[in-house]
Amino acid sequence: QMVCDIDFRNLGEKEVDSIQMNIICFDDAGIRLGGRLVRQSVRSIGEALYSASFRPEHVDGATRVEASVEKVWFRDGVLWRREERNVREYESNLLPEGHELDRLRSVAGPDAAGYAREDDKVWLCVCGRANRTSDEICMRCHRERGFVLRMYSFAAIDSTLGEKERALQQQSRENVERSSRQTEKEVMEAQRLRRRKRRKYRRVIVLLAVVAILLAGLRWALPLGILKTADARMAEGKAADAKTLYDTVEKWWKGQFGAAEKVEEAERVIVSRLIDAGTEETLSQAVGRAEALGDRTLYEAAVLKQGILAWQEGNLAKAEQLFASLPENAEAIAQRNQLVYSIAREAKEKLQYPMAIERFTELGGYSDAEAQRDDCIYLYGRQLLREEKYAEACEQFEKVTGLADTVSLLRRARYALAGEKKEKGQLQDAAMLYESLGLYESAEELGRECRYEAGVAALTEDNLTAAAEQLKMAEGYLDASELFADAAMTLAQQAMDAGDEETAIGWLSQMTRTAEVSALYNQAVYGYAEKLQKEGLTEAASVEFASLGDYSDARARAESLMYSLAMKELQSGEAENALLRFLDLGEYEDAAERAEACRQQLADAAMVTGNFEEALSWLSQAQPTETVVRQMNRCRYQLAKAAYDAGEYEDAVTWYQACGTYLDAEEGVFRARYAMAEALEKNGEYRDAAVAFAELGSYEDAAQRVTRCEDAWLSAAYVSARLDAENGNYEGVIRTLLPYAAEKLPERYRDIPAMLEAARLGRAQELIGQNRPLDALPYLEAIPGNSKAAKLLDAYVYAVIGRWKDKSGVEYIFRRDGTCTLAGREACYGGSGYELYVGEEPYPTRAVYQVVNLRNGTLTLKVLADGSILRLTSVRDSEPLQNAGEEEKQ
Numbered sequence: 015q016m017v018c019d020i021d022f023r024n025l026g027e028k029e030v031d032s033i034q035m036n037i038i039c040f041d042d043a044g045i046r047l048g049g050r051l052v053r054q055s056v057r058s059i060g061e062a063l064y065s066a067s068f069r070p071e072h073v074d075g076a077t078r079v080e081a082s083v084e085k086v087w088f089r090d091g092v093l094w095r096r097e098e099r100n101v102r103e104y105e106s107n108l109l110p111e112g113h114e115l116d117r118l119r120s121v122a123g124p125d126a127a128g129y130a131r132e133d134d135k136v137w138l139c140v141c142g143r144a145n146r147t148s149d150e151i152c153m154r155c156h157r158e159r160g161f162v163l164r165m166y167s168f169a170a171i172d173s174t175l176g177e178k179e180r181a182l183q184q185q186s187r188e189n190v191e192r193s194s195r196q197t198e199k200e201v202m203e204a205q206r207l208r209r210r211k212r213r214k215y216r217r218v219i220v221l222l223a224v225v226a227i228l229l230a231g232l233r234w235a236l237p238l239g240i241l242k243t244a245d246a247r248m249a250e251g252k253a254a255d256a257k258t259l260y261d262t263v264e265k266w267w268k269g270q271f272g273a274a275e276k277v278e279e280a281e282r283v284i285v286s287r288l289i290d291a292g293t294e295e296t297l298s299q300a301v302g303r304a305e306a307l308g309d310r311t312l313y314e315a316a317v318l319k320q321g322i323l324a325w326q327e328g329n330l331a332k333a334e335q336l337f338a339s340l341p342e343n344a345e346a347i348a349q350r351n352q353l354v355y356s357i358a359r360e361a362k363e364k365l366q367y368p369m370a371i372e373r374f375t376e377l378g379g380y381s382d383a384e385a386q387r388d389d390c391i392y393l394y395g396r397q398l399l400r401e402e403k404y405a406e407a408c409e410q411f412e413k414v415t416g417l418a419d420t421v422s423l424l425r426r427a428r429y430a431l432a433g434e435k436k437e438k439g440q441l442q443d444a445a446m447l448y449e450s451l452g453l454y455e456s457a458e459e460l461g462r463e464c465r466y467e468a469g470v471a472a473l474t475e476d477n478l479t480a481a482a483e484q485l486k487m488a489e490g491y492l493d494a495s496e497l498f499a500d501a502a503m504t505l506a507q508q509a510m511d512a513g514d515e516e517t518a519i520g521w522l523s524q525m526t527r528t529a530e531v532s533a534l535y536n537q538a539v540y541g542y543a544e545k546l547q548k549e550g551l552t553e554a555a556s557v558e559f560a561s562l563g564d565y566s567d568a569r570a571r572a573e574s575l576m577y578s579l580a581m582k583e584l585q586s587g588e589a590e591n592a593l594l595r596f597l598d599l600g601e602y603e604d605a606a607e608r609a610e611a612c613r614q615q616l617a618d619a620a621m622v623t624g625n626f627e628e629a630l631s632w633l634s635q636a637q638p639t640e641t642v643v644r645q646m647n648r649c650r651y652q653l654a655k656a657a658y659d660a661g662e663y664e665d666a667v668t669w670y671q672a673c674g675t676y677l678d679a680e681e682g683v684f685r686a687r688y689a690m691a692e693a694l695e696k697n698g699e700y701r702d703a704a705v706a707f708a709e710l711g712s713y714e715d716a717a718q719r720v721t722r723c724e725d726a727w728l729s730a731a732y733v734s735a736r737l738d739a740e741n742g743n744y745e746g747v748i749r750t751l752l753p754y755a756a757e758k759l760p761e762r763y764r765d766i767p768a769m770l771e772a773a774r775l776g777r778a779q780e781l782i783g784q785n786r787p788l789d790a791l792p793y794l795e796a797i798p799g800n801s802k803a804a805k806l807l808d809a810y811v812y813a814v815i816g817r818w819k820d821k822s823g824v825e826y827i828f829r830r831d832g833t834c835t836l837a838g839r840e841a842c843y844g845g846s847g848y849e850l851y852v853g854e855e856p857y858p859t860r861a862v863y864q865v866v867n868l869r870n871g872t873l874t875l876k877v878l879a880d881g882s883i884l885r886l887t888s889v890r891d892s893e894p895l896q897n898a899g900e901e902e903k904q
Contacts, residue, residue, distance in 0.1 A: 022056070025153045028092065030056055033084040034512045040078040048073040051084060102146075107131060107138040117175050122166045125155060130166040158379070165344045174344075186226045188249070192264060237267050245278070252554065278307065285312050289319055297323065313341050321346070325353060351380045358386065367394035388414045399423060406430035425454045432460070441468040445487070461705040462491035469497065478505050486524060499525055506534060515542035536565045543568070552579055573602045589615045610636055617645065647676040656681055663690035684713050692718065700727035701757070724760045735769055740869035744780060747773035748793075771797045778806065785842055785857055787811045788832040810865040811845030818873055818886035826886055832856055850875070862874040 018037055033056055038049035039829045052068040070079070107128030109115040116139070119126045124361035127142030127220040134753070136144045140162055143154035150159050164170060219241045244259035257280035261358040281303065288300035309821055321336035330353065337350035358373035367390050373385035383649035395410030404427045432447035432754040448461030468485035478501045485498035498500035502521040509518035525531050543558035552575050559572035580595035593612035599605035613636045620629035626649040654669030666686035673679035691706035704723035710716035731750050738746035753772045759766055781790035791812060794803045818826040827835040834843045836852070844851040844858055852862040863884070866874040871888040 016073065016076065016079075018070060018079060020081065021065050023065070023154065029089040029749065031087045031089045032056060032067060033083060033087075035068050036082050037068055038080045039070060039073040039076035041075050041079070043078050044078075047076055082569070102135045102144070104133070104136045104138070104144055106142070106144075108142050118166070118171055120173055121171055126166070129168040129171065130162045131168075132163055137163065144348055157382060170344075174488075182853065188251075208359045235270055235272075237263050241271055241273065241276070244280075248280060253280045253287070256280050257284065267696060274327070281307050281308060282312065285309070285316070285892065287891055291318060292323065294320075294323060302421075314340050314346070318343065318346050318349070321349060325349075330357060333542065355381060355383065362386065362390055362393075365393075367391075367396070386585065388417055392417050392420060395420070395423065395427075399427050402430070404434060406862055425451055429454060429457060432457070432464075436460070436464055441465075441471070442484070445484075449487075459491075462488045462494070466491045466494050469494065469501075473497065473501065484523070484556070503531070503534075510538060510541075515539070529837060535638060536562055540566060543571075548576065575600060577602060577605065582604075584612060584615075587620070592769070614642075620646070621649065622653075626656075627648075647673050647679075650678055651679060651682075652799050654679070654686070658686055658689065660684070661689075661693065663693065665689070684710060688713060688716065690710065691716070695719070695723055695726075700724070705759070724763070728754065728759070728763045728766075732763060732766065735766075735773075739769060742776070742780075744773040744777035748777065771800060775803055777801055778803065782806065782846075785844055785846070785851075785859055787846070791830060809845070810848060810868065811843075811850065813868055814845075814865070814873060817889040818883065825889075849878075 018035070020035070022030075022033070033050055034053040036049065036051055039047045041047055044893075046118065050070045052070060053320060054066045054068050056064055056066045068081075080098065084096050107130070108120065109128045110320075118129065122140045126140045128138065128140065128586040130140045131138050131597070132147075135147070137147060137149075137159060137782050138144055139155060139157055140646055141152060141155040141157070143152050145152055145159070150513055151157070152159070154160065162797050172296050196563065210410050224731075240259050240263050241872065244256040244263075247253075247256035247259065259279060260273050260276045260280055263271055264277060267273070285300050285303050286301070288296040289625075291297075291771055294298045297316055297320045301313065304313035304316055306715075317336055317340055321333045323338060324330075324333035334350060334353055334357075337353065339345045340346035353372050354377055358370045358377070361370035361373065370390045371387055373396065374383045374390060377383035391414045392411050393408045395414075398404075398407035398410060398830045407425060407427040411420050411427060413422065414420050428451055432444045432451075435441075435447065445461045445464035445468065447458040448464060451457035451461075465484045465488035469481045469488055472481035472484060472892070482498055482505060484503040485501060488494035489498065492762035502525050506518040506521040506525075509521070515538040519535065519542060522531055522535040522538060527535070539558055539562055543555045543562075543829035546552075546555035546558060548749070556572045556575035556579065559575065560566045562568035562572075568752060570843075575598055580599070581594045581717055583595070584592035589612045593609055593616065596605045596612060597607035613632045617629040617632040617636070619625070620632065624828055630646055630653070631647040633649065636642050650669050650672045653667045654673065657663070657666035657669060663686045667683055669691070670679045670682035672681075672688060687706065687710055691710065694700075694703035694706055700723045704720050706715045707719040707723060731754065735747045735750045738744075738750065747769060752775070754766055755770055774797050778793040781787070781793070785861045787809065788811070790806075798805045816828060818828075820826070825835065827836065828843060832842050832844065833842055834852070841852050841854060842856045842858055843853075848865045849861040850863040850865065851860055852859040853860055863875040865880055866876050868874070873886040873888070875884040875886065876882070877884055
């Protein structure tokens, strides 16, 4: 049995219950040998790794397996399905173990697996995870997408490490060359001394010749000689001397001999050596010289090393400033983050929470900075609470309400702060704090007490408005309700006397509706409505009058205003708004007739613009007069024509039928049905087309089309099944005819069910003849009315299927799939006649038992090996006797 052990990592927060895999096996040539959907229970919590084992279909000769997750069931009942439209194929970025992977991990960390890259399908993280193009954070390692692609691509890594490696290689070559030149120089010096001794007598001549040559070749020989000397100095590592010589050539022979480039080259060497020296003085020189040279790489390297040196010397402020001056340098960013993190941690350890909070906040998503910041805020809040600085403590706790017991501490701080404010006489502020605490301790009662005292104080100061507002919020405390009613009534009466009905309504609407309050309220609303009417706000006035019901003549005035508004809208072409108003007016004057006129106007306008569906909607709401019915039929007819022209034949049929006998609508029904049948035939839906043509009776050539569609639907399968039946290919017959088994078939194809039944019986007999009776069982059960099948089903090999126990309780189980459990031993079984075959492999042929008797739930078997008798009793339970997931082939 092939077993696939697969490791998973749960990248979400849900707990996985089980996984369904699609496992497909292939041979060496890539030909599919078999496949199977397999479901396995697992248990995963968080992002921990977990494993699951899957047993695919048993296939011989498999050399390659493809596996894909098809479904995932979660513990909370959520089901995830694989959708082909979301599948992305990509090439993995994983690197083999070796030097290149080590280089990558030296920069990106020990979990690095391959260079980061991005295409139009996925982006691959440095950890090897393929992420969707819409994901900004890696689902596995939580690295930020932009940072990963910028810092850990092949180009970035090669730029970071390649330059250093090339510099080391160059330095090695220079050392070798310098050593070689030194040896050569020593040999040449010895030879020169010997020549000097031999040629002393020629000294004067040689001197004169040299002078002559120098004078003649001053234009070329001198600068070239200086350059050669400078090159030698460079080879000896004396870059400063070489630079002086290169400068001389450039000064006297400007722009010639490539001296300017050599000056820059020498300067870069000097700067590099200053950086390598690594002292404060040399690094300062390196920064200045690199900046003057315009070499950004050397400049950043020098500044970065200055920052590291300052950090090592304890000058953290300078180090941070230097790192911050390189905002685009990845290493500087990393160094600054580490520095700020260490400063923040130190501040936290020293209980300097404000500073720690500020520094952790600067770090954003770096490491666990956000969690550290929240912890500092929480600890700072507790510190402030201990120091009885309740306002500041509240401010801190409100930022981290999701942590630990923060909510409880926040309530405690607010409660204490409210008490402070109450003692100081800041009653409204105290009340607001108490009210925010809900049912916490006695906060609700204290809040009302503060409101009451504030209201009484306002009454003492004759500030009725403030008093009423506070006493309203103190409702239920002592006599707050009575005091509020007195203040509100006084304020409402004052507003009425001043002609401010709106303010009066505001106070009166908050009061209990006593007779006095109701009378004054109605008077205020009536006066407010009159004022709105005078100001030309007719609709608002009508709403206010309508709210008064039967008070005075308010209802009549509301209806009058509504009617006038509807008439204005009708005259200005806003028929739909006018219709709604007329409908609201009911039987008022001629509102019903006006509403009918609006509907007709809206329908006419829709018909003019060709919007017949909208016109039909308006007409269907109107009184069904002869004219309205005729217009409705016209709309339906036009909708039917439009649907027919658009190929929406089913809708066309519906609209034509709704027209009744209007024009040629009856003919239109047949025409649309015929076109719909033609469309089905054209789309290859021959069965539905045949049914559709049959419903048309003798219309045009529908009868002939029925025959043609039926043949197109069934002829090929019928002929193929006939040939397979003649050749004894029962599987072919079943496979071909099974899709038509439940169909209502035409008369000339009515023998298809009989052909299918015969094929099933033939296949079952064929399998029984091959000693595979249990494979034949599904075929026999599929033809329950067949007498031959019923006789074959009476065989003992089928009758023993079930769960049995002997007198000592030992179980014997015979399953439908041909497997069995005999006294704890797993095996396969079969049988013929009275004999039952048992073996280790499927389709055994060795007879082990002989059925002696089977009746009344008792099975008596003779063990052929020793002649002993085995009596078994049937056990009835709900345990399935067929392998989970097995499918019958027919």
